[in-house]
Amino acid sequence: MRELKIGERVPMEAGGEAVVRKELGRGGQGIVYQVSYRGREYALKWYFVSRIRNPEAFRDNLRRNIEDGAPEDGKQFIWPLFLTKVNKGGAFGYLMQLAPWGYESFTDIYNGYRWEKPRRKGDPARKVKVRFASLDVMITAAINIVRAFRALHLAGKSYQDMNDGGFFIDTKTGDVLVCDCDNVAPDGQNFGIGGMPGFMAPEVVRGAAMPNVLTDRYSMAVVLFKLFFRGDPLEGSKVLKCVVMTEENDLIHYGKDPVFIYDPNNDSNRPVRGVHDNVIRLWNIYPEFIREAFTISFTYGIQEPNARLIEKYWVQLMVQLKLDIIHCGCGRVAFSSTFEKKGEHTMVCQSCGSTIYILGVNSYELPLNAGANLYRCITEKNNDDFTTVTGTVVENRLKKGLFGIKNMTRKSWQATFPDQSVREVGPGKAVPIWKGLHIEFEPGLEGSILL
Template identity: 25%
Template sequence: MAIARLYSNRKDIPDWLEIGVPTYTGGEGSIFFSRDGQYAIKIYHRQRAVLTKRQLLEKITLLGANLTADEAQFLCWPLALVADVDGNECVGCVTRRIPTPPYVVLMNIMLTPKQAAEQFRAGKSWANYLQIARGIARSIAVLNSKGCAHADLHFRNFLVNPSKSDVVLIDLDGLVVPGFLPPQVAGMYGFMAPEVVIGKSTPNERSDRHSLAALILYTLLFRNVMRPQVTYDSDNEDNDARISWGKEAIFSEHPQDRRNRPRMLGVPLFQQGALSYHILTPALQRITERAFIDGLYSPDRRPSAREWINALSYALDELWRCSYCRLHFPYPHWIKPVQRRACPLCGQRIAAPFPSVLLLYEPRSKGNYIFIKRYLVMSSGWRLFADVLDSQRPPMSRRDEPSIGHVEWDDKRKTNRLVNDEAVVWRARLGEDGSDITVSKDASVPLHPRTTIHFGEGRRLLVIHE
């Protein structure tokens, strides 16, 4: 065992750690684990361990000193720096050790549809990938809130727990802060923004937005939606990559340019198909188009991490479970007629009874509401939580709180009914005849099209769409 002496350590971090042999050695350095198993230590190779690197690490460590517990769960931030090992001066940093298992590298569960199928056979669902994608966005939102960009976002820099959908971003030793921390790396082909690939810009928060979008879509569709299908330089592989991911980069589902279109696009995943972004919810489709069509060569038009969080969170309330493959997917309520709706994973047609689709409206002034382009997909057993109706609360902020309503299937009338589980009396205007009713605790309202449900002053209201 060797002794690593630390400095710039937080008060809860010891002044020295015992380390053994390296568990991994890469281009930048070697990774060690502390004897107690709590920490990971990265020691940089001597030829890379210049004074500038030490100074940059000191600044990065300082930036993470005031992370809250909620923020720290998404980021494996340096907790201390290494002064020397057994008296030999070196450059290194210390982070908490992420246990593997249960954590795995993100790439290992989503690189190919085959890897996703293995997760499905192990009991995971597409809903797990949706939550993982949201965790990815949340980690970047925390970084952005500190004024930082990562500069090297890709599927090897995230560790995920597939069972709990927890996400941790690693390799935070190369952060970028304008005027404070310069870029140290450019990134990885496949996730680098075109302006970085062609040398027009260095990595920054706007280029991170492109990398984030590419990661999220890869996680949801199990393919890189920017992958080139055309060879531009058959004699020089690196130059071909620079052209493909740089000046000739194009979204694989661009409506006017089909050169990168996958051959089996739109065919169900389990039939060796390629998932289209059109399987995603309307909000996710819109934000995808902003990222890869409007914002591909216009960085300022790219959606932020916070916008991705909202769209991904709202999508959790639009999921439907296939009766055949038993996996969740976004219910395609935008496809008409309903007979055309099918599971994008196995291809099974969705059969009656169909779920109810509700529109969410937000109060703007007394008596006036505006549609916020958010949908709820309800079927028997679905539960309504208070955060859905509260415009002041972050999406999906519920913490083991009771539901305020649930859905039951009325077999006699062949309709879904929303049952009131709270003491607050609701008011509803029925779509069938326009009559007004009150819905007290344990009473219910039929979810017929055009029915409007008021839940009380200051809360959002629901309008049944279908």
């Protein structure tokens, strides 16, 4: 295929021409250029068309995706927008939105840094740290990744090529943009993409299955594992010991004989000190229910595609994980599992001695430290909005050391005290945190302060 030149005009299927401004990057499938079209700037992905198995079918699929539009409101996707015409050599490409400023690539987040081009020619490149503003933001990003794939799967499509190059993330807010959506296809169909080593489901690596929604779920667990633990779920001592060539290596360790590094029934592939220090350090920091979710994903889920956790369940787990971070008044920030237990549900901060009660609502358990928030997904039925604050734990202005939950919604809550007296908690009002207190957020949805 012929590469495009700066200034070259590329005829568009919808009419007009896109003008090539500069090259933005290149990969195995093609080259990405910045172009202007109808007065706006876009990214153009221009394919190495000889590497596409069936260019016509691939192009038809792209066109269908453009016509369907991105799932839900599309805010989470850099979706194909316009097709170019096919040139004489049979080559073509598509236009998409440019990655907005302020977003980092998942790869750079994973590595913890990126190289910034020098401002002046000749100056050395600058190594810039890339990290999330906080643990909360990292978990928000994880939830957003899962929600994007849930939306895609609900639309009856699979992504097929999930890998660390497929996301841009705002490290200050946790907003996620899924890019490289050109391999998205109706579930059950595939236009040639297999996926990236390390992210592909074992049955795809073995050639026993084509990418689909279930293999997406496997890849998603890998992405989440990498985000949380900064390591590869299948790379441990067994893989390090192996000396065969890379391709064969991948087939064995990621296809035929994949072993999770923390498989409770198989310790042949444990992480190695000095090589996998991130995973070793981070694995035990996370609460048991998160370790369990990954263990299921990479043990039963490796063999049995239907045993992989569905997106809805991942979202619940990660909302619970987000709630589980205690920002203690003394400045300590940690998962509740690292706080000292006092009774079955009550905790004490080892640093400052504060008692922290737990609010149980449905399957969620929420530590009630000062400043802790309740979200719509907790106080409303069938809601998965985990960002809108509907309640917050505040200290009584007159009685220091007395805490309450303030109603931040426009509706009243009903609080039932241990003596069975009932009090209405109107908007902006607070109810004291008492052992045995029940709060009805809406009919049929009740939370209780656990003992």
